[in-house]
Amino acid sequence: MAEAELILQHVSKIFAEGTTREVKAVDDLSLEVKKGLLVTLLGPSGCGKTTTLRMIAGFEYPTRGKIFMGDKLINDIPPQRRDSAMVFQSYALFPHMTVFENVAYGLKVRRFSRQEIKRKVVQALKLVDLEGLEDRPPGQLSGGQQQRVALSRALVTEPKVLLFDEPLSNLDAKLRVSTREELRRLQQKLSITSIYVTHDQAEAMTISDEITVMKDGRVQQIGFPEQIYLHPENKFVADFIGEANFYRGTIIKSQDGRVEVKMLDRLITINQDGDFHPGDEVEVVVRPETVDIVAQGKGDFDGVVKFSHYTGSAATYHLELRGGQKMEVKVLNPQEKGLLRDEEVVGVKLHRNNIHLLTGK
Amino acid sequence: MKITIYLRESRNEIKRLIKDPVLLISIVFISGLLFLFIAFPLIKVFQYSLWPRGEFSAKYFVEFFQRSYRWRPLINSLTVGALVALLGTVIGFIYAYGITRTDIPFKRFFRTVAIFPIISPPFLIALAAIFVFGNHGVITDLFNLDWDIYGLDGLVMTETLAYFPLAFMVLEGVLSKVDPAMEEAALDLGASKLRTFFTVTLPLATPGIATALLLVFIRSLEDFGNPIVIQGDFPVLTVEAFLAITGMYNMPLGATLAIFLLVPTMIIFVVQKYWVSRKSYVTVTGRPSGAGLLSTEKHAKYPVMVAMIFLSSCVLLFYGVVLYGSFTRLWGVDNSLTLENYRYVFTVGGQYISDTLTIALIATPIGGILAMIIAYLVARKKFLGKGVMDFVSMLNFAVPGVVVGIAYILAFNTRPLQLTGTALIIILVFIFRRMPVGIRDGIAQLQQIDPGIDEASTDLGAGMFRTFGRITLPLIAPAFLSGMVYMFVRCMTAISAVIFVVSADWQLLTVALLHEVDNADLAQAAAYGYVIIVIVLTAIIGLRLVVGGLLGRRTTLFQPE
Numbered sequence: 001m002a003e004a005e006l007i008l009q010h011v012s013k014i015f016a017e018g019t020t021r022e023v024k025a026v027d028d029l030s031l032e033v034k035k036g037l038l039v040t041l042l043g044p045s046g047c048g049k050t051t052t053l054r055m056i057a058g059f060e061y062p063t064r065g066k067i068f069m070g071d072k073l074i075n076d077i078p079p080q081r082r083d084s085a086m087v088f089q090s091y092a093l094f095p096h097m098t099v100f101e102n103v104a105y106g107l108k109v110r111r112f113s114r115q116e117i118k119r120k121v122v123q124a125l126k127l128v129d130l131e132g133l134e135d136r137p138p139g140q141l142s143g144g145q146q147q148r149v150a151l152s153r154a155l156v157t158e159p160k161v162l163l164f165d166e167p168l169s170n171l172d173a174k175l176r177v178s179t180r181e182e183l184r185r186l187q188q189k190l191s192i193t194s195i196y197v198t199h200d201q202a203e204a205m206t207i208s209d210e211i212t213v214m215k216d217g218r219v220q221q222i223g224f225p226e227q228i229y230l231h232p233e234n235k236f237v238a239d240f241i242g243e244a245n246f247y248r249g250t251i252i253k254s255q256d257g258r259v260e261v262k263m264l265d266r267l268i269t270i271n272q273d274g275d276f277h278p279g280d281e282v283e284v285v286v287r288p289e290t291v292d293i294v295a296q297g298k299g300d301f302d303g304v305v306k307f308s309h310y311t312g313s314a315a316t317y318h319l320e321l322r323g324g325q326k327m328e329v330k331v332l333n334p335q336e337k338g339l340l341r342d343e344e345v346v347g348v349k350l351h352r353n354n355i356h357l358l359t360g361k
Numbered sequence: 362m363k364i365t366i367y368l369r370e371s372r373n374e375i376k377r378l379i380k381d382p383v384l385l386i387s388i389v390f391i392s393g394l395l396f397l398f399i400a401f402p403l404i405k406v407f408q409y410s411l412w413p414r415g416e417f418s419a420k421y422f423v424e425f426f427q428r429s430y431r432w433r434p435l436i437n438s439l440t441v442g443a444l445v446a447l448l449g450t451v452i453g454f455i456y457a458y459g460i461t462r463t464d465i466p467f468k469r470f471f472r473t474v475a476i477f478p479i480i481s482p483p484f485l486i487a488l489a490a491i492f493v494f495g496n497h498g499v500i501t502d503l504f505n506l507d508w509d510i511y512g513l514d515g516l517v518m519t520e521t522l523a524y525f526p527l528a529f530m531v532l533e534g535v536l537s538k539v540d541p542a543m544e545e546a547a548l549d550l551g552a553s554k555l556r557t558f559f560t561v562t563l564p565l566a567t568p569g570i571a572t573a574l575l576l577v578f579i580r581s582l583e584d585f586g587n588p589i590v591i592q593g594d595f596p597v598l599t600v601e602a603f604l605a606i607t608g609m610y611n612m613p614l615g616a617t618l619a620i621f622l623l624v625p626t627m628i629i630f631v632v633q634k635y636w637v638s639r640k641s642y643v644t645v646t647g648r649p650s651g652a653g654l655l656s657t658e659k660h661a662k663y664p665v666m667v668a669m670i671f672l673s674s675c676v677l678l679f680y681g682v683v684l685y686g687s688f689t690r691l692w693g694v695d696n697s698l699t700l701e702n703y704r705y706v707f708t709v710g711g712q713y714i715s716d717t718l719t720i721a722l723i724a725t726p727i728g729g730i731l732a733m734i735i736a737y738l739v740a741r742k743k744f745l746g747k748g749v750m751d752f753v754s755m756l757n758f759a760v761p762g763v764v765v766g767i768a769y770i771l772a773f774n775t776r777p778l779q780l781t782g783t784a785l786i787i788i789l790v791f792i793f794r795r796m797p798v799g800i801r802d803g804i805a806q807l808q809q810i811d812p813g814i815d816e817a818s819t820d821l822g823a824g825m826f827r828t829f830g831r832i833t834l835p836l837i838a839p840a841f842l843s844g845m846v847y848m849f850v851r852c853m854t855a856i857s858a859v860i861f862v863v864s865a866d867w868q869l870l871t872v873a874l875l876h877e878v879d880n881a882d883l884a885q886a887a888a889y890g891y892v893i894i895v896i897v898l899t900a901i902i903g904l905r906l907v908v909g910g911l912l913g914r915r916t917t918l919f920q921p922e
Contacts, residue, residue, distance in 0.1 A: 018366040059816055061377060076373075078381040079819045080828075086820045092813030096835045105831075106821035157821060 004068075005193040006033040006056065006161055011065030013051050013217075025051040027217035029065070033161070033210075036191040038184070040204040043214035044240070049197045052214075053163050056195060058082045069160060085154035086163040089170070091146045093138035099125070099149050100134035106157040124156040127186065144175050151183070155190070162187070164196040168203065180207050201241050205229070213237050235358055238285045245288065245327050249357070251280040259357065264325055266300060270355045283358040288316060288330035290354035293337065299347030303327060305340045315339060319348065374745045383825045388744055391735060395753045398793045402768030403760065406616045406623070409771050413613035421617035435621050438582055438598040441513065445520040446578035452521065452672060453528025453573055454566075459665040460529075461536040462562070474673040475526045477680060480897050482854040482871050484586030485890045486523045488878060489679035490515055491591070492686050492887070497693025499682055511593025519587045522676060524580050528573035535569030536562075554661070568637055575633045579626050583761030585857035586871075590878055598622050599763045599857065606767055606861065616771060619764040630759030687887035702888035710873055710889065717870045718896070720787050721852035728792040729799060729845035736803025736840075737833050741815055758797035762857030765794050770861050782864040790858050795851045799844025806840040807833070846904055853897050 013026040026048040033039045041049035054060045056067060058079030067074050074082055085106070094102050103124055107117045125131055128148035138146055147167060154162060167183070168176045184207040187194055198204050204211050205225045213220040213228060213236075221233045232238035235246065249263040254276035260269050263284050276282070296302055303319035306326075315334035319327045329348060331337065340346060378385040410421055425431045456475060460468050478486060493499050494510040501508070509515070539562060547557040585599040592600055602618035605611050687703070689696045707714070738744075739751045757765060769790055773780040780786040814836070818828040834841060856871040863872050870893050877886035 017370070057816075057820055059819075061373065076377045076380050078377065078384075079816070080822050080824055081380075084820070086817070088813040088817055090811050090813045092811055092817040094814060094818070094832055105818065105823070109822040109827065153817075153821070 003035055004032045005035045005070065006195070007031070007066075007068040008052070008056075009066045009068070011052070011055065011062045011067060013048070013055060013060060014063040017063060024217050026055070026062075029214075029217075029219055031212060031219070031222070033193055033195065035193055037209040038187050038194040038196055038207060039210045039212060040196040040198055040208040041212050041214055042198055042201060042204040042240075043220075044199055046216075047214040048217035049199075049214050050165060051217075053086075053165055053195060053197045056161070057084055057086050057163055083160040084163055085157050085159035085161075086165060087147075087150050087154050087167045089166045091138075091150040091170075093146060093149055093153075095137065095139055098135050098137055099130065099141070102138060102149055103153045103156050106153065110157065120156055124152040127155065128152045143171055144179060147171060147179065151186075155186075155192075160193060162192050162194040164194060164198075166198055167196075168198075169200075176203070183207060205241070213240060215240075230354075231356065232285065232358070235283055235285075238356070238358065243288050243328060243330070245286040247284040247286065247325065249282045249284040251276045251278055251282060253278060261357065264301060264321060264323065268300065268350065268352070268355070270352050270357070272355075272357055274357065274359070276357070276359075280359065285356040285358060286327070286350055287354060288328040289332065290351040291327070291329045292349045292351070293317070293329060293331060293340070294347040294349050296345050296347050299349040301327075301348050302345060303348055305342050305344045305346065307342055308340065310334070310339065319346070321348075371745055378744065381825075384742065384744070387734070387825065388738065388742075388746075388750075391731075391738065392746070392750060394731075395750065395793075398789055399753055399756055402765070402772035403623075403756075405772040406619050406764065406768045409612050409616035410620055421613050425617060425621060431618075434596045434598040434601045434618075437513075437595055438622070439625065441516050441520065441588075441597060442578045442581040444517045445524060445581040446574045448517065448521045449525040449577040449581075450528045450532075450570060450573045452525040452668075453530075453577075454532050454570065455665055455668050456525070456529040456672070457532035457536050459669050460533055463662045463665060465662060465666045465669070471669055471673055474676050475529050477526075477676055478523045479526050480850055480854070480901070481680075481894050482586065482856065482874060482890055483523055483584065484590050484856065484875070484878075485683060485894075486519045486679060487587040487590035488883065488886055488890065489683045490519045491883065492682045492692065493679060509593070511591055512595045515591050515593070516588060516595065516597075519591055520581050520584055522679065523584075523587060524577045525672075527580060528577050531573040531576060532566065532569050535566050535572075539565045558661075571637045572633060575629050575637065579629050579759060579761075582626055583622070583763065583857065585761075585763050585860070586875070589875070599761065602763050602767060603860070606770070612771060615767050619761075619767045622761050623764050626759050626761055634755070683887045683890060686884055687891050689884050692883045692887075702885045703892070705885055706888045706892050710870070710892075713868045713870050713873045714892070714896075716784075716867050717853060720784055720791070720867070720869070721849050723784075724788045724791040724852055725845050725849045727788075728796050728848045729841055731792065732796045732799030732844050733803050733834060733837060733841050734829065735796070736800045736807060736837070737829055739800070740804045740807040741812065741833070754800055755797045757794045758801075760794075762794065762855065762859075763861075765790060766858040766861030769858070781862065782866060784867045786862045787859055787867055787869070790862055791848065791852050791855070794855075794858055795848045798847050799840070802840040802844055803837055806837045810836055842904065846901055849900055850897050853893055853900075 008029055008031040011026060011029045012024065015021075015023040015025055029048070029052060031039070041052055043049050051060060055062050058074070058077060062075060069083060094105065097105070100121055103121045104117050107120055112120070121134075122131070125134065128151055130145060130148055130152065133141065133145065138149060141149065147170070150167070164183075168179055171179060180203055187207075196204075196207065208225055210222065211225055211228050212222045215236050221228060221237045223231070228237060229241050232241065238244045238246075247263045249261040251259060252262055252267060253260040254274075257271055257273050258269060259272050259274070259276050260267055261282065261284060262268075292299070301321050303321040306318045306320050308318065309316040313332065315331050317329045317331070317340055319329060321327055327348065378388070411417060411419065413421070456471070459465050460471065465471075490510055491498065494501055494506065494508060494515070498506075498510070500506060543565070544557050544561055547561045548554070552560065583599060584597075585603065588597045588600050589603070598618060599622060602615050602622060605618055606615035686692050688698045688700070690699050690701065735750070735754050739747060739754070760768075769786060770781055772778065773786055780789070815828055815832060818832045823831070854871060856869075856875060859869055860872055860875070863869055870889060874886050874889040874893070877883070877889060
């Protein structure tokens, strides 16, 4: 197991503490980032992810808790003496300097020789496909190019930890996808420890080794992408990552990893480990893409199509089940099975292995 | 509970500062300067007033309220201030409305004329008033007027002309930021243009109007140059305080009068800074609205234009007459033309010119850079006592020049800080009195710049000085340069504070000008005035050319307060 490059221990950031305007931006956050991995901080705006990143960079100081880089406590170290480099959301390129000067800036600070600077800058620009643009001012570059200048400016100093503050949020949708793949490729190639802040769950899923889901300053769950998706620990995580239908259920029987749960007046048996007892109230999570459409009467439930979204590669049907409960069902490649019309009555069958139970905690 | 949190935070703050010694030293150094040259002299004023001989005595305070010849000047000052604020703001509004909201021609001309009073020595208008309305004045003789220019009405007239440009600048800024789309929305909803003006335009400009009123009020209250020339038997407080110190050598009395001058201006300053300025509706969205100017109704446009032409004519007449007067042998007696007055200024006054330029050229860069450093610390850094630094550094913006002058001679005439009689004390007065404008512009400009750019530099390992020198300063260069131009102009034209600290060794042009007025050598005074104006214009235009070449774009270099 690789050693931890960055450790946050019970870190809290409280603004205006002790006043009526007190805000707990980050509340008792603990996190370990292993060497060479990319960990995302994922959550809606105001969840404290950016504040956490800024504490790691040194722009904010924790109210409580400790931050270690390597084995060094860095709580009180000013940002210019920390071994981290940040890619800013706004890129924060120096508008009065050329691309070359921007990338060279951190090297000049570190007093590298002229030749050394030149060599490293050229190499760093090559890494992000920006050769030939050295003498341009950043204002003349496209958004994607600016983003890559910001990245190479951070990379060139060979920091221990690379920090990304929503680096792709200013790019258009298509570019965002290709850039994040490129980013991930680079990060793995250089095997550089990275913290990546985003509110975009798809982005987090595709580029992370580990995801830390946050809400209201508190960590909700830490895990690998598939862990977070398949085994969310609470309703917030289940809802925030991907789409989900939620139903109330009651445990009837639990034995050897097989759980019998009563939901929507039906008994369903699913496979899930966990500490369940008969009579427990649970939340049943059903992902829309884990439901099959079948003929009326052939599934677990029958439902009426109320309306649908068709995006070409998929169709999402909003069904109304008996008793007024709603269910969202996502069908991939829907043409194959024939598109459903509104008010059509169909049956739905749930994939037993993909139903997930949340206890009331 | 709160106190323990505060103490803990303070302790952490100090721990961090110790690990960032450059920031720590900068903060300590600048706080020291601000205390020594802003707060400490003001403390001295109170000390001299209330502890005149080392022990407490309210004698001068009590006397102020008891004797009408003591409090009357305060009432007079407030009266003039209120009238000038009102008139100046109304005129300034008309002017600003004309420039921003109508399609009148010759806008550049009108703006230029409005700048005149700002870049010339402030009491030049009073001098002009004498040339026009005094004994042997142009208008007096022409219409055989029997109007005594010396006194309340003359003072109100000159100060209104001198300070309406300030109101104009403030209101122009506010009105130009009121999005015409809002006015269009009102019209679209069926309101008439008049109704739109009263229900949309005017309310949106209200905070700006309040600011203009208060600023002009402060400027009038602290004006020294105009009243000393033209107050006649209508004494105002600034002149009384000046006479108490330089005429009667009564320091405690001078200090007490200074306090009574200080209190109203401070109140207004605090009201403006912490209340009115927060009421602003104007928001900079950075999203340009496509809407252009409203087409102006003729019955709004022409009255505004006539008013502006009248005002501009007054200003031009005043400056023209002073120019003419500077070439006359003996104004009113022998109006034949001569260059004698200018020969006099360059020979007898040659020393004053070089003294003034020397002092201005030393004070300007130091004050300019110091202002930017303070702006940077206040806008970008977090540290204990930042609010205090912000407040103290801006304090002299509101402290009347006469009070600063008195404070400096009280604070720096004894060892170990004996500075009176040196050039240094004059330089210090200029730097610390005029820095607030630079600081405020610097902060304003920094607020337009993504803080991430500074943080990126820090993040890449640059210390505070490198970040400031390589990143911040180049980006706020316009504020830096305009702050220096402002400082230079004020060094050339100011009188109220420095008149207390000039000495036989170090004299200033404005003081020399005042002496000529005192001696009734009006033509020579006029010549001094124009020499000052020419130096100031040369500096502004010269710097504009240099900067225009450097930055490759037009910058408004002169931003008056």
